Amino acid sequence: MCGISGIWSPADADPTEATRLMFFALYALQHRGQESAGIAATDGRDLRVVRRMGLVGQVFSEPDLAVLGGRAAIGHTRYSTTGSSRIQNAQPMVVNADIGELAIAHNGNCINARDLRDELAAQGVRFATSSDTEVVAQMIAAEDGATWDERIVRALPKLRGAWSLVMLTPTAVYAVRDPLGVRPLCLGRKGDAWLVASETCALDTIGAAFVRDVAPGEVLRIDDRGATGIADFAADRRGLCVFEHVYLASASSDLGGVSVYATRERMGETLAEEHPAAADVVIPVPDSAIPAAVGYARRSGIPFREGLIKNRYIGRTFIQPSPELRKQGVALKYNALRDVLQDKRVVVVDDSIVRGSTSAPIVDLLRGHGAREVHLRICSPPIRHQCFFGVDMARRDELIASHLDVEAIRRHVGADSLGYLSLDGMVRATGGTTGELCTACFTGDYLVPVQLELAKEALET
Ligand code: AMP
Numbered sequence: 001m002c003g004i005s006g007i008w009s010p011a012d013a014d015p016t017e018a019t020r021l022m023f024f025a026l027y028a029l030q031h032r033g034q035e036s037a038g039i040a041a042t043d044g045r046d047l048r049v050v051r052r053m054g055l056v057g058q059v060f061s062e063p064d065l066a067v068l069g070g071r072a073a074i075g076h077t078r079y080s081t082t083g084s085s086r087i088q089n090a091q092p093m094v095v096n097a098d099i100g101e102l103a104i105a106h107n108g109n110c111i112n113a114r115d116l117r118d119e120l121a122a123q124g125v126r127f128a129t130s131s132d133t134e135v136v137a138q139m140i141a142a143e144d145g146a147t148w149d150e151r152i153v154r155a156l157p158k159l160r161g162a163w164s165l166v167m168l169t170p171t172a173v174y175a176v177r178d179p180l181g182v183r184p185l186c187l188g189r190k191g192d193a194w195l196v197a198s199e200t201c202a203l204d205t206i207g208a209a210f211v212r213d214v215a216p217g218e219v220l221r222i223d224d225r226g227a228t229g230i231a232d233f234a235a236d237r238r239g240l241c242v243f244e245h246v247y248l249a250s251a252s253s254d255l256g257g258v259s260v261y262a263t264r265e266r267m268g269e270t271l272a273e274e275h276p277a278a279a280d281v282v283i284p285v286p287d288s289a290i291p292a293a294v295g296y297a298r299r300s301g302i303p304f305r306e307g308l309i310k311n312r313y314i315g316r317t318f319i320q321p322s323p324e325l326r327k328q329g330v331a332l333k334y335n336a337l338r339d340v341l342q343d344k345r346v347v348v349v350d351d352s353i354v355r356g357s358t359s360a361p362i363v364d365l366l367r368g369h370g371a372r373e374v375h376l377r378i379c380s381p382p383i384r385h386q387c388f389f390g391v392d393m394a395r396r397d398e399l400i401a402s403h404l405d406v407e408a409i410r411r412h413v414g415a416d417s418l419g420y421l422s423l424d425g426m427v428r429a430t431g432g433t434t435g436e437l438c439t440a441c442f443t444g445d446y447l448v449p450v451q452l453e454l455a456k457e458a459l460e461t
Pocket of ligand 1: 247288350355358391392393
């Protein structure tokens with residue numbers, strides 16, 4: 001996952017405005033990563049970086065923003081896919097080259113990072129982290145070329161996998177998407193400032209206008225001359241991750257010009273057609289499945305109610321629950337409403353089942369609060385294959401649908417019935433076609449050949 005953003009403001013802008021806007025852009029991208037956050041900024045001479053473990057609101061203080069200053073900045077919220085969750089792997093990362101400094105923030109996963117790192121190590125490059133992002137940064141720094149433009153354009157075709165990148169030098173911001181456009185990235189404007197962000201919700205939060213998506217394979221340089229395309233590596237097909245539509249992106253964002261909320265409503269409507277249920281009430285597992293449950297209720301005619309309330313402040317905590325509290329499981333995260341559930345036949349809608357560890361306690365919680373029947377409806381097909389392109393889902397053997405069929409999963413979670421949205425229904429709801437999306441976690445059809453044994457810690461030494 002991970003959220004990334006970049007900003008280039010005019011020379012006469014308030015010198016703390018860029019980092020202040022970046023802070024709020026990252027705040028809006030918090031859902032894409034809660035492990036660490038960072039901002040790199042420049043005043044045109046050198047780069048300054050603040051990055052720490054924790055949520056955006058915990059990482060930065062007012063004095064940090066003053067120290068960062070600068071008229072241009074990039075930022076990152078991290079959810080690790082390659083490299084473990086520790087401060088050395090937090091981003092943005094900075095490399096020093098003979099032509100100056102470069103800061104980089106990455107959303108995605110480079111599947112040939114191990115090979116590239118071995119090649120660079122053989123040339124004498126030393127690595128400080130286990131992250132594929134450092135490999136990308138060192139590879140660009142080690143390229144031939146008198147300018148960052150040249151080095152970036154030479155280096156990027158060597159990468160395989162998923163990368164949306166923002167980079168910062170003292171004189172420019174760069175924004176890049178991989179040739180398939182697996183991870184989103186969009187361009188916006190606020191007055192004379194240019195912005196890029198993983199999702200449109202970040203532009204809305206800071207009052208910027210959406211200009212367009214950065215195109216798959218596009219390399220943009222943003223500086224006082226504006227946003228200039230300096231290379232185009234587009235593949236002959238597109239491959240936006242369909243799981244962005246299902247779960248990853250904020251419901252308040254648009255993906256490819258289409259509202260994520262509306263897509264999820266359509267998924268819920270199709271789910272109601274494919275898997276109807278005789279029930280009294282439709283409830284979502286909040287927050288991600290709310291629009292899908294709205295769609296299911298509308299199409300089925302069964303009333304929508306909230307039956308589970310999510311603790312909005314749960315985030316990611318470093319305080320481990322005691323063994324006794326751990327037994328409470330999902331009860332730490334959700335409170336159930338007896339008033340809504342008592343003696344009811346309940347349809348509960350969730351976006352996906354990954355490992356299968358959340359659904360059983362949710363079904364228990366609903367029954368424990370009076371539900372007479374529980375019909376579980378899932379707004380995506382069974383996830384049977386590992387993601388190598390930037391979603392930390394699970395290893396293949398940990399995915400419950402890789403070794404159990406739907407009936408066995410139903411028994412495992414203890415529901416009265418279980419229905420998954422079809423692949424075709426999910427893809428249609430996005431308004432796209434399978435030829436424009438990556439659906440590998442459902443189908444096993446990877447758009448770039450992968451080594452199936454590749455693990456998250458592949459670069460750990
Ligand atoms: P589980 O089946 O217990 O692994 O959890 C599935 C739930 O976790 C889904 O309902 C999603 O809301 C959420 N989820 C899906 N994918 C991810 C992911 N990559 N990281 C964290 N949570 C996820």
